[in-house]
Amino acid sequence: IGPTNATIMHIPVIIGAIVEGPLVGITVGFIFGATSLLRALTMPTITSFALVNPLVSVLPRILIGIVAYYVYKFTIKFTKNVFVSGWITGVIGSLVNTAGVLGMIYTLYGARYAEALGESASAAKTLILTLVATNGIPEAIVGGFVVSAVCVVFNKRKK
Incomplete structure (x- = not known):
């Protein structure tokens, strides 16, 4: 919807890290980030220029794990x-995704990103914070519940 792109793809990264350790979390995070980069290259939108940079699309996803x-x-x-x-x-992992991606977008492309969405360059900070509030917080809440439910199931199966 417009500039928003809600995702649940960070959830397997979080679960992989919890269940199998940081190396699996890093690997699944890398796959998530590489997929985001590939999607930005093959199905571009007006804001894809930011996700073509691995510092935006890949690094934050690795950090999730x-x-x-x-x-x-x-x-x-x-x-x-x-x-x-x-x-x-789940909440913190989700917020790492949101803060990492949107933080890098703001740091590297803030004005250009805002202008691509029809906003003034000076509105970049407000725009990014609005995306955090409208996408990031709901994603974090959902991520928290999904991750916790899966952890409970895995913990019972392990016993």
């Missing part, structure tokens, strides 16, 4: 609750 693994390991020690730790990890 690293952050998710360590957040889960940290939270499970304190909460001792798979559902709660999974939810926290």
Whole structure:
């Protein structure tokens, strides 16, 4: 819808990192990022110029796997609750995706991105923050619940 592009593709990255470790999280994150880059090249939109840069499309997705693994390991020690730790990890992993991609877009292409969407260059910060609020927060909430539910199932199967 317009400039928004809600995704759930970060969820397998988070789950892979939790269940199989940071190397799997990094690998799945790389695949997610490479797919985003390839999509930007083969099915371009008015904002694809930003996603053609691997610093925007790939690096943040790799970071999801690293952050998710360590957040889960940290939270499970304190909460001792798979559902709660999974939810926290899902939310934070989702926000890493949102903040990473939109943060890099703002840093590298802020004015150009805003202008591509018909906004003034000075409105870039507001535009990016609006996308965080309208896409990133709902994605994080959904991601938290999906990841936590999957973690509970995997934990039961492991026992």
